[in-house]
Amino acid sequence: MKPPSLGTILLGLIPFIATCFSVSLWDRIYPIVFGLPFNFFWLILWLLLTPLIMWGAYRLEEPRTRGDRDKQDGAG
Amino acid sequence: MSSSAVTLTIISILVAIGSLVGFLARSHHRMDLEQWTVGGRGFGLVFVWLLMAGEIYTTFTFLGASGWAYSKGGPVLNILGFQPLMYVVSFFILPPVWEMGRKHKLQTQADFFQTRYNSVFLGALVALIGVICLIPYLQIQLTGLGLIVEVASFGAIHRIPAMIIGLGVVAAFVSVSGVRGVAWVSLIKDVLLLSAAVFVGFAIPRIYFGGIGSMFAALIQAKPSHLVMPGTTKYLGHTWYITTVLLMSCGFYMWPQYFAASFTAKNARVLRRNAVIMPLYSVTMPLMFFVGLSAVLVLPQLGNGDLSLLSMVRKTFPAWFLGIVGGAGVLTAMVTAAIQLLTGATLYAKNLFRPMLAPSMTDQQVARVAKMMVLVLTVAAVSLAMYTSASLVSLYLMGSAGVAQFFPGVVLGLFSRRVTTAGVFAGIATGIFIVVTLIWTGRDPYLGWNAGLVALCSNFVITGLVSVLTPQRTPAGNETVPESL
Numbered sequence: 001m002k003p004p005s006l007g008t009i010l011l012g013l014i015p016f017i018a019t020c021f022s023v024s025l026w027d028r029i030y031p032i033v034f035g036l037p038f039n040f041f042w043l044i045l046w047l048l049l050t051p052l053i054m055w056g057a058y059r060l061e062e063p064r065t066r067g068d069r070d071k072q073d074g075a076g
Numbered sequence: 077m078s079s080s081a082v083t084l085t086i087i088s089i090l091v092a093i094g095s096l097v098g099f100l101a102r103s104h105h106r107m108d109l110e111q112w113t114v115g116g117r118g119f120g121l122v123f124v125w126l127l128m129a130g131e132i133y134t135t136f137t138f139l140g141a142s143g144w145a146y147s148k149g150g151p152v153l154n155i156l157g158f159q160p161l162m163y164v165v166s167f168f169i170l171p172p173v174w175e176m177g178r179k180h181k182l183q184t185q186a187d188f189f190q191t192r193y194n195s196v197f198l199g200a201l202v203a204l205i206g207v208i209c210l211i212p213y214l215q216i217q218l219t220g221l222g223l224i225v226e227v228a229s230f231g232a233i234h235r236i237p238a239m240i241i242g243l244g245v246v247a248a249f250v251s252v253s254g255v256r257g258v259a260w261v262s263l264i265k266d267v268l269l270l271s272a273a274v275f276v277g278f279a280i281p282r283i284y285f286g287g288i289g290s291m292f293a294a295l296i297q298a299k300p301s302h303l304v305m306p307g308t309t310k311y312l313g314h315t316w317y318i319t320t321v322l323l324m325s326c327g328f329y330m331w332p333q334y335f336a337a338s339f340t341a342k343n344a345r346v347l348r349r350n351a352v353i354m355p356l357y358s359v360t361m362p363l364m365f366f367v368g369l370s371a372v373l374v375l376p377q378l379g380n381g382d383l384s385l386l387s388m389v390r391k392t393f394p395a396w397f398l399g400i401v402g403g404a405g406v407l408t409a410m411v412t413a414a415i416q417l418l419t420g421a422t423l424y425a426k427n428l429f430r431p432m433l434a435p436s437m438t439d440q441q442v443a444r445v446a447k448m449m450v451l452v453l454t455v456a457a458v459s460l461a462m463y464t465s466a467s468l469v470s471l472y473l474m475g476s477a478g479v480a481q482f483f484p485g486v487v488l489g490l491f492s493r494r495v496t497t498a499g500v501f502a503g504i505a506t507g508i509f510i511v512v513t514l515i516w517t518g519r520d521p522y523l524g525w526n527a528g529l530v531a532l533c534s535n536f537v538i539t540g541l542v543s544v545l546t547p548q549r550t551p552a553g554n555e556t557v558p559e560s561l
Contacts, residue, residue: 003491004168012164019157020321023314027150027304029296035289037296037303043156044362047355050160054167054352061348065171 004061011057015050019043079395080230086399087228087406091245094264094407098249098257098414128337128350133269133357134412135220136472138405139382141361145368147381149299149307152365154320160355161325167351170329171344172490182339184419185332185482186427192489193497196431201501202482203427205508206332207453209475210420213331214413214457216472218243220382221409222461227386228402236462242410247454250414250421251447258414259340265407270360272401277363280370280388291370298373311521319526326532327480333419335486413457421449474515477528481507484532484539495539498546503539507531 004012019042026042033041137155144152176182180191185206190199221242222235229238249257281291295303306313329335341347364385371384375391378384389401425446430437437445481504488495510531514520520527 002172009168012168015160015164016325020161020318020325023157023305023317027153027314027317029300029303032289032292035287035292037292039150039153039304040156040292040362040365043153044359047156047160047358050164050355051352054164054355057167058348058352062345065344 002064005064008057008060011053011060014053015046018049019046079398080228080232082395083228083230083399083402084225084233086396087225087403090264090268090400090403091242091406091410094261094410095245095249097264098261099252101257101260128334128354133266133360133408135217135224135405135409137361138269138364138408139220139223139385141364142368142371142385143380143382145365146371146378146384148309148312149302149372150305151307151309151312151317152368153305154317154324155361156358156365157317157321158324158328159358159361161321162328163351163354165325166329166338166354167348169486169490170338170347170351173335173486174338174341174344174347176490177339183336184423184426185330185335186423188335189482189485189489189500190427190431193485193500195497198497198501199427200432201504202485203332203423205478205481205504206423207420207428209478210332210416211453211457211460212472212475214416214420214453215461217409217413217416218457218461221406221413223382224386224402224405224409227383227390228398230390239461240458242406243413243454243458246410246414247417247450250417250450258411258418261407261414262411265404265411268400268404269408272404273360273363276385276389276401277360277366280367280392283392284370284374288366291366291373294373295369302369302372311524313524315524316521316526319521319524319529323480323526323529323532324476326483327476327528330479330482330486331476332423332479333415335482336419336422337415417450417453420453421446424449424453473520473528474511477511477515477520477526477531478508480528480532481511481535484536488539488543494543494548496543496546496548499539499541499543502542503535506538507535510534 027039029037029039031038036044141152141155144155173188176188176192180187182188182191184203186199186203189202190196218239219235222239225233225238225242226235249261278288281288285291285294292303302308305317329338338347341350367388368381368384371378371388375384375387378387386398386402386405390398425442429445430442434441484503484507485495485500489500508531511528514522514527514530522530
């Protein structure tokens with residue numbers, strides 16, 4: 001099993017930093033954005049940003065695994 | 077027709093349609109163990125999405141999210157925190173798990189441990205812990221199902237007969253259709269649940285407050301502390317949030333049913349793509365929160381927070397609409413219970429019963445034992461749900477914290493050469509011991525930390541230490557060991 005590349009792991013860390021470790025920075029009511037308390041707004045925003053970042057990770061990871069996939073397709 | 081007759085008729089029709097689809101889904105496939113458990117390993121993006129979403133959006137998230145928003149406030153945000161992150165974790169671990177699954181024809185999580193660590197006993201231990209953790213989770217679905225029918229029938233049907241009928245249907249359709257039937261019923265309930273959630277989530281704040289923004293404005297005026305952590309609780313603050321989000325995002329795919337769902341994929345790419353898009357599905361979760369938060373001001377006297385969504389729907393909309401929401405909820409509970417039964421039964425038959433008691437059994441006989449086990453688990457869960465109604469949340473937490481203890485064995489098993497069978501044994505034993513001690517003695521959170529994460533960290537340390545101290549056993553057929561490390 002090839003371990004994931006450093007770049008992919010760093011990308012994967014971004015959502016963890018933004019929504020988990022930094023909780024004391026964003027868990028507050030103000031400023032209100034689009035009518036939402038800031039903590040609700042922040043986490044909803046990251047529901048949308050996380051797929052974008054992981055799409056980047058997917059693009060990075062896909063060429064590395066392409067060789068394996070051709071093998072699978074041939075075998076399957 | 078009275079209101080309760082209208083809602084119950086609609087719920088019955090939806091359940092009937094769902095079950096019919098489940099039964100029909102099998103028609104073109106020969107039902108061997110491989111087809112029954114992992115759908116012949118032929119599911120593409122949409123099917124895997126349906127299956128995973130179907131399993132992940134359970135009664136607990138559906139009723140529990142609005143319930144926590146109502147009763148606890150801010151701490152409910154942990155759901156929005158861990159859901160995207162568990163998909164990030166799945167991006168890294170599920171594709172290699174799938175890879176190993178294809179290579180060694182794995183069907184269960186215990187198969188993975190058995191093959192990677194070359195030990196039937198480790199496989200059996202993982203199966204045993206998995207089945208034990210599944211029973212309370214199954215019980216939660218049943219209780220949810222009973223609650224929905226009780227509220228929707230305006231108290232006319234007691235929850236126990238409702239649970240028994242619902243579970244009878246589930247057990248029958250699991251035995252007949254296997255994982256493919258479940259994926260199709262998931263499609264129906266997802267469409268229903270999604271449209272109901274989106275509609276209710278926007279409509280309720282609008283009807284009572286004029287919009288989501290005004291609902292929040294009213295809540296900030298009345299109870300600002302409800303909207304940030306620790307909300308109405310004492311201990312669920314920021315340390316608890318971080319440790320819980322970490323535990324849930326690492327531990328979620330360690331549930332045997334979610335782990336095994338990855339084997340249904342056609343290739344590893346399907347799983348990676350799924351991990352990328354799944355967080356978008358969580359967009360419905362805040363809508364559930366909005367309903368629970370509206371209920372804080374509209375129905376402040378509810379005894380049970382888990383009833384806040386259903387009670388708001390019943391108060392606000394006509395009976396037929398409560399029927400649709402209730403039907404979606406019942407199908408959700410059924411799909412979730414079905415996949416839990418399927419997983420528990422296969423784990424028991426394949427990884428406990430056969431290797432320990434009857435090693436010469438054929439796959440066909442294993443399939444038969446598994447189908448009998450569906451009945452046994454059904455009866456066990458119904459009796460548990462009937463006799464113990466209290467502390468479902470603590471049972472669920474204990475189950476989640478329990479299965480999370482598989483995480484070091486999975487991750488190190490995939491990416492490290494140095495980890496040994498003895499190390500993983502010792503780590504899992506330590507982790508489970510700590511979970512049971514801390515949670516049973518009421519020490520969760522422990523010093524502000526989620527008890528499951530305390531156990532998981534100790535588990536990692538012990539796995540590492542024992543692995544360094546024990547000699548490495550090279551598994552038969554070297555390819556189970558990571559190549560590039």
